[in-house]
Amino acid sequence: MKSVSxxxxxxxxxxxxxxxxxxxxKSGSAVGDCAYNALKEADGNQKDxxxxxxxxxxxxxxxxxxxxxxxxxxxxxxxxxxxxxxxxGCLTANNYTVILEKAALSKAGASGKSAKNVTVYSTPSCxxxxxxxxxxxxxxxxxxxxxVSRDQRAAEDMVRKSGQQGVPQTDINGQIVVGFNxxxxxxxLEVQ
Numbered sequence: 001m002k003s004v005s006x007x008x009x010x011x012x013x014x015x016x017x018x019x020x021x022x023x024x025x026k027s028g029s030a031v032g033d034c035a036y037n038a039l040k041e042a043d044g045n046q047k048d049x050x051x052x053x054x055x056x057x058x059x060x061x062x063x064x065x066x067x068x069x070x071x072x073x074x075x076x077x078x079x080x081x082x083x084x085x086x087x088x089g090c091l092t093a094n095n096y097t098v099i100l101e102k103a104a105l106s107k108a109g110a111s112g113k114s115a116k117n118v119t120v121y122s123t124p125s126c127x128x129x130x131x132x133x134x135x136x137x138x139x140x141x142x143x144x145x146x147x148v149s150r151d152q153r154a155a156e157d158m159v160r161k162s163g164q165q166g167v168p169q170t171d172i173n174g175q176i177v178v179g180f181n182x183x184x185x186x187x188x189l190e191v192q
């Protein structure tokens with residue numbers, strides 16, 4: 001895992017790479033150190049040469065704003081040079097390994113499933129939101145978590161897409177699932 005010192009340093013480091021990861025974290029915080037150490041362990045275990053970068057937001061202040069990240073730790077996933085997904089919070093080394101392995105399978109073209117762009121619209125006080133995100137993590141589904149209680153524009157976007165104000169809502173490649181409809185989620189995400 002390579003540390004980057006600025007947005008400019010990061011863009012130079014990833015020039016020409018197709019698939020790579022960036023962990024934004026806050027050193028000295030329990031959850032930040034947890035994410036950093038677990039991802040470092042997962043990166044050490046992978047053999048496919050995927051590039052993993054890290055930036056401590058205490059010293060690097062110009063990356064998160066470029067990708068709309070408002071809370072850390074956050075693992076940003078890039079494919080073909082584009083930011084395609086964000087995984088927030090601290091995961092176990094095993095969960096990070098699964099994320100890296102999925103990218104390696106995708107790189108090798110060995111995955112039979114098409115890549116899914118998954119966004120969860122949630123609030124911190126919503127118990128069904130927590131249940132949904134736990135279920136997605138358990139099934140190794142990468143997703144972007146959007147806290148609509150803190151992001152008015154995202155809340156309006158969510159209502160525009162679904163016609164509903166309640167959370168959780170999951171956007172899977174443009175298909176909206178309102179609530180925790182496990183059967184519909186399984187269908188759309190190709191989960192057994």
